[in-house]
């Protein structure tokens with residue numbers, strides 16, 4: 001068994017080496033990750049990481065003990081923080097496995113991030129995410145077109161709460177046909193996107209709030225991801241109106257393939273319901289949804305806490321998006337520095353305060369339990 005993994009790693013290294021020789025944009029084929037990576041304990045009693053639970057693409061990092069594993073129909077969705085040899089959090093891993101064996105994984109390390117697709121018979125593809133600048137302007141105050149769904153039916157509308165007391169925010173994942181083709185299995189991709197947000201919420205100690213995939217909708221047209229008149233941001237709510245209604249979605253995350261024409265990986269309305277993303281940026285949605293919650297990038301002197309945080313060592317999701325944390329003054333990073341400030345950067349607080357209102361935007365259609 002061990003030899004088999006070693007052989008796979010060599011093939012993997014060879015494949016990765018090819019990326020430096022003229023294949024910067026297309027997927028690389030090889031063996032990049034063990035499909036069972038997040039389904040078993042990764043650390044034995046002596047705190048030695050089992051060799052099969054890391055891979056070259058993880059750059060020596062290993063999933064921590066608190067792996068989340070959930071079932072969604074025919075899929076198993078799992079996620080974990082990636083830690084270094086000193087057990088410091090350095091990245092994240094989200095895996096979605098279908099019962100037929102095919103797999104989708106979102107990998108984030110300080111060295112690189114991207115997506116792995118596997119077909120269930122051994123072939124894996126690595127899609128390296130282009131470097132994204134999450135400090136680009138990519139959010140507008142809420143001006144999205146009015147929708148009947150946006151108007152709460154009465155003052156008695158309440159948040160959707162499941163039997164465990166979680167406020168449930170329902171999401172529709174919308175795809176253009178070419179974006180859906182790009183991600184392989186759009187259902188698996190959407191589940192992974194939702195889990196990337198839930199991992200961030202758990203990491204940031206936002207308790208009893210969870211995002212849920214209510215449904216997906218695919219349209220034939222593709223639009224550029226920007227906020228202009230012909231861009232996806234202003235069109236998305238109308239394009240996916242049917243799915244929003246069918247699935248009782250509170251928020252819309254939509255994915256397109258066309259170049260944005262600017263450097264933004266996605267766009268969103270601040271305090272609105274809509275985000276649009278280029279499908280190639282797997283980490284964009286956890287950032288854009290934080291704009292929907294009401295946050296902005298890094299605080300530049302404003303007297304409010306609805307901002308991300310860069311403490312000089314680590315950058316939270318809204319202020320650089322290099323770690324799977326929303327800003328919070330309650331947690332320290334690997335250098336012992338706080339991940340937020342109670343007066344100027346506390347997105348975890350904003351999430352807690354806004355979750356019920358967002359959940360109440362549409363009554364749940366998909367049964368809660």
Ligand SMILES: [Zn+2]
Pocket residue numbers: 134136137138139287288291297
């Ligand atoms: Zn942004």
